[in-house]
Each structure stands twice: as structure tokens, then as C-alpha cells.
Amino acid sequence: MDDGQLQRQLGQLFIVGFDGLTADDNIKTLIRAPYYIGGVVLSRRNIATTDQVVALVHDLQRTAKDAGHARPLFICASQDNGLGSTIEPPVAPSLPDLTSVRATGSAGVAYRVASATGRLLGTLGINMNFTDVCNITSKASKAAEAERALSGDELGHLSAATLKGLRSEGIVPCIKSFTGCDYTCRDSQVAIPADSKSKKMLETHDLIPYRRAFAQNVEAVMIPHVVVPCLDDSLPVSFSRRAVNILREKLQYKGLMISDCLDPEASAANGAVASFLAGNHCIIMSDTFTAQIEAFRRVLDACDAGEIPLDQILKSFALVNRLKDQFLDWESMLKIHPVNELNLDFQADTLLLETGKPELCTGPSQIPIEPFDPSEDMTQLIKLWHSLLPQYAVPAYRLSDLLTRPNGAHFRVRRGPTLIGFVATYLNEDRPTTYISALLVDPAHQSQGIGTALIRHAQAYLRTASTARTVTIGSSFPRFWPGVPLDIPTHCQSFFTNRGFCNAPGPTARDYFVDLAKYEAPSAALERAAAAGVTFMPWRKDQYDECMTRQKEMFGGDDVWIGAYERLATSEQYHQAMVAVDTSGKQVGWTLMLEPGIGLISDLAFPPLLGEKTGQIGCVGVHSDARNKGVGLALVAHAAVDLKRRGMERIFVDWVTLVNWYEKTGFEVWREYRTMTLNELD
Secondary structure, eight states: OOHHHHHHHHHTTEEEOOOSSSOOHHHHHHHSTTTOOOEEEOOGGGOSOHHHHHHHHHHHHHHHHHTTOSSOOEEEEOOSSSTTOSSOTTTSOOOOOHHHHHHHTOHHHHHHHHHHHHHHHHHHTOOEEEEOTTOTTSHHHHHHHHHSOOOHHHHHHHHHHHHHHHHHTTOEEEEOOTTTOOGGGOBTTTBOOBOOOOHHHIIIIIHHHHHHHHHTTOSEEEEOSOBOTTTOSSSOGGGOHHHHHIIIIISOOOSEEEEOOOOOGGGHHHHHHHHHHHTOSEEEEOSOHHHHHHHHHHHHHHHHTTSSOHHHHHHHHHHHHHHHHHHOOHHHHSOOOOGGGGOTTOOHHHHHOTTSSOOOOOOOOOOOOEEOOHHHHHHHHHHHHHHHOGGGOOOHHHHHHHTTOTTEEEEEEEETTEEEEEEEEEEOTTSSSEEEEEEEEOGGGTTSSHHHHHHHHHHHHHHHHOSOOEEEESOSSSBSOSSEETTSOHHHHHHHHTTTOEEOSSOOEEEEEEETTSOOOOHHHHHHHHHTTOEEEEOOGGGHHHHHHHHHHHHTTOHHHHHHHHHHHHTTOGGGEEEEEOTTSOEEEEEEEEOTTSGGGGGBSSGGGGOSSEEEEEEEEEOGGGTTTTHHHHHHHHHHHHHHHTTOOEEEEEEEOSTTSGGGGTOEEEEEEEOEEEEOOO
């Protein structure tokens, strides 16, 4: 990459402020070569009248276009409609502030106010909004809490509606500031403030709205200049790679991270470098023109010296471009909207409530949650399970068995003697995660906070019962769903996203089945393996040592995999596995082929749904010496034929992430799942 390319890309990562009501030579210099600044943040020092703001923003964008920018500038403001907002009356109409919106507790109100705010900003040419909407410790939340405390989940519900409302008007939402620090105490000219909250307080309260926003892929987040000792006791979050990595890895955030305004002037250049070294994608600089130039050059020098990796700049540049392509285009950014589009007749009360008077939500009362008692609750639970999940109506005997395994701990909500809510949790010592495996709420009692209360209770239990710091929606052993089933209603799937659980990367998981009455082994797979000289046979006792030695070479770290074969050997059930042998007599492939009631199949909830005579194929492994010879496909085909010979009518294969592999053996998808996880703070 030559210096010209690097400067263009680096410039797009700077968002700068300036003094004055018009675009002066300084800001135009920054927008033009060689700086190519990618964004401008407006403050009250840039605001006088509506016409003036429209003209100013148009001039900024026209300057960028004429300077050869491929994409429009981010034009940023902080607009929550209260004290400290960039735009105030009489420049724009009075809109309800966060305090008023939160007092209603209404997502509909939050959406309408945000949409109106978005229309206001868009008409002025502003395309990114720095919003405090997720911040529990903001003045708005404190004012609302004076009347009634907002839970993290309630605030997350309102903030999601606000972000959706901004997006509906083409405004890029940027939530500030990560960790929910009390930004009202900040005076960066005096000292860097500290937020002394514990990890427990962050996890159980402050971070909940942010987790929801991150799980719903909020476009941008502002990283503050605040020391949070429980994350990093020596550096502000904006300069801390450890804190930024927590945001990326623990909170699984994939969007744009913008370091807050770098002040004071004396440390701006070093602060800019520190922000990039921490892993931020963009930085805001609202200081003097001289400091902005110095910071740009200092960062450029750090890139040239290898102090800041070039691939980091490239990735940040690509992320900025992707976001601009999603929201901005030259035609709309250069269009001048008539001032009357601001609709100066907006009335705050009509946006809040039809009555014109905000009403405080009472909020859900405390929901009593107790340990699940099988002797009292199992019959009611099975009835509720079968009613809510008819496609997963596991027979009562199997459900009762799996829900009373010693590694499970389950909780209930009752109204009088009636079970109305249930959550199942499991711990598996061989897995780096804990599991929330089932969540059920009686339809007559849904939308009352019961499901949320059960999820939070389950998280609190798992946090104390295990050292694992990841919670997965799904199961390992016993096995129900590998993840959230994709055939349940969409609002049920999004329930977990709304509580901060994130989709795991990679493909979905699938369960497969085959009807053996119609099954024909794929001849191509069999012929390919035969041509390689590989033969197949049921496992024998004399093959035990070699089988376990070679599999441990490949899967020694997986106790479940190795244990599945050990269990068969211990019970003298060798014929319940198939072995592939090469021309030298070495074992090169293995698979389980289990009849009902034997081995792992007893730990699976769903095979009985296919019928009593349903077998299982699983733990299919091929040694590296025999890869790409069709051995795996032939193993499955031979196992299917063997199970058919033993009287099985169907075969179930669980938790497959190989895309379209089992289809080659004649199997069909039975169900599909998306793994969702929430990583707790350490």
C-alpha cells in the first residue's frame, strides 16, 4: 500500500469537530487531500438556525464530493432531545426526551419518538446519532427511576425500539457509551473519571441493554475515556486493548467501535495512537485544527513504523465503507430538504400518549421462582411441553428420564398449584459452557416478564454453579436441541436475542433422518471406497485396542466421543459400531450404529418421535490417512444397511454441522437449529 492509499483509508477513520457556523478553510482542508477525513461531528457551536445547519451540512458534503471521496461523510450529532442535545428549539421542534420516553415504558412511544428524531436529523442532513439510549446510569434513567426503577431488560426493550426508529429514517445509530458509565460526571480537562461498578453489577444490570443492542447488531458503539477498574484498572476503556477485547469476544460485538472525543489538546496525538492500538476502528477529535493535524500525522507515522498494523486499518476502513454503503449515498446526502419538512407542528404529548400525559409503567411484580420438583410438577410440565411444542412431544417416559438426570437443575413458576413457567439448565464437566436447554411459559401468562425472569434466574444459578463463563441455548448431554430450533415462531427465536444471546458463527446445526424402507445405499460412495481397497465390518472385540488408540490420536480431547465407544466395549456391544479397514488391515474409519436403548441414543430426546424402531448413527470419524476417498460416506451407508438388517425402520443422526454432507448418503434434514451463546464477564 502506498502512502496515498494509506492516508485516504486512515482519514476515513477520523471524525472531527470544528468551530463556526460555516465550513471554514480548516475543516475543508481536513476533508480534502491529503487527509480525506471521513466524518464530522456537529456541536452547538455549529448551530444557529435551521437554514444555516442545512447549508452547512450541504457545504461539507459537497466539499467531500468535489475532493474525490468515494462515499459521503458521516455527519454526526448527539440528539436525545434533552439537555445537552446538539439541536434544540427554535432550530428544530421540541421532541420528548429520554426521561419522558422511559417514563412511559412503551416501546411504541420510543419508536415513534425516535422516528421523529430521525426525520429531524435527516432533514438537516445529519446521518449518525450518538444516543445515550442504552445507558442505565444516564440522567434520563435516573429521572425515570425516581418514579420507578427500570430493569436492564425493560430499558433494553425501549432502546431496541429507539434504534429501530432511527434506522427507519436512514440514521446510523451509535450507542454511547459502552459499560453504561455515568457520563454526566465527566470533565476530561480535569481528570479521567472512573466507574467503580463491580463486574456483577455490570453483568446483571448495566450491560443488559448493551448486550441486547450488540446481539441485534447495532451499527456503532462509542468507547468512552473512563477507567472501569473491573475491566482494566490502569487505562481508560478507550485505550485498553483488554477492555476492547471484552467487547469483541465476551460481548460478541461485530460492529463499528468509535473512540470518544480525544481531549485535551496536549495528549490528543498520543491518545489517537493509543485508541487505535486498543483496537478502536474510528476516533473523534473535536479539538483544534492544529491538534487534529498532529494526531493524524502521529497515527500515520505509527502505521508506517508498524506500531499500528496495516491490516487493522484495512479492516476498519472496510467496516466504515460497509456502514456507509448501507446508509448513505451521494444523491440523498446532497439533496437539500425544504425546511417545512421539519413539521414544526410536532407535539410532544401526541408523540407520547394519546392522552397527552405520560403515564409511568407499574412494571412486573416480583416473580417467585422455585426449584422444579419432579414429584409435584412433572405431570403438569409434560402436558405444558406437549401443548407448546407438539412437534417435539417427547414421550413422557423419556422426558421424565432426561429431566431428572443428576447434571440438571431446573426452575419453575407457579400460580397457586398450577405450573405456568419452566426453565431447564444443565452442566457438563467436559464442555466449556453451561446450558439453558428449555424455556416454557404458559400462553395465558406470556408477555408478563416470566420468561425473562426465568432466564435471568437460570443465568444467576449457572454463574455460581460452574466456572464456565459461557451460557448456551441448547444442550449437550442429555440432548434436546443443539440450539434454538428454527421451526418455532420467529418471536420465540428472537426472545433470546432480545436478552443478549448472540448467534454463534458458522453454519447451523441439523438433525437428519432416513426411512429405511425406502433407503438405497449410494452406489457411487460405495464404489469409490471399494476402489481404494477399504472394507467395512461391525466392530469386534479383538479390534478394541487399535480402535481406541487411533481414535484417541484424533479425538482424545473429546470424552463424549471416546466414551461412546468405551461404553459399547464395557457392555460387550461391539457390533453396535462399524469399522473401516484399509488394504494393510489398519482401521481407518469408525461410526456408531446404535439400536434403541443402547449407548448414546439413550441420552437423546428425539429419536422416539420417529418411531420405536429408530436407530442412531453418530461419532463418524475417518483417519487422515483415508480422507478424500469416500470412506466416511461409505461408513454411513454400510451402517444404515446393517441397522436395517437388524430390524430398524428409521435412523436418526443428531447435531451435524457439515453442510450438505449427509444428503450425499441419502439422508434428509429432520430439524435445523441456530446455536446462541452469551459470554459472561470473567
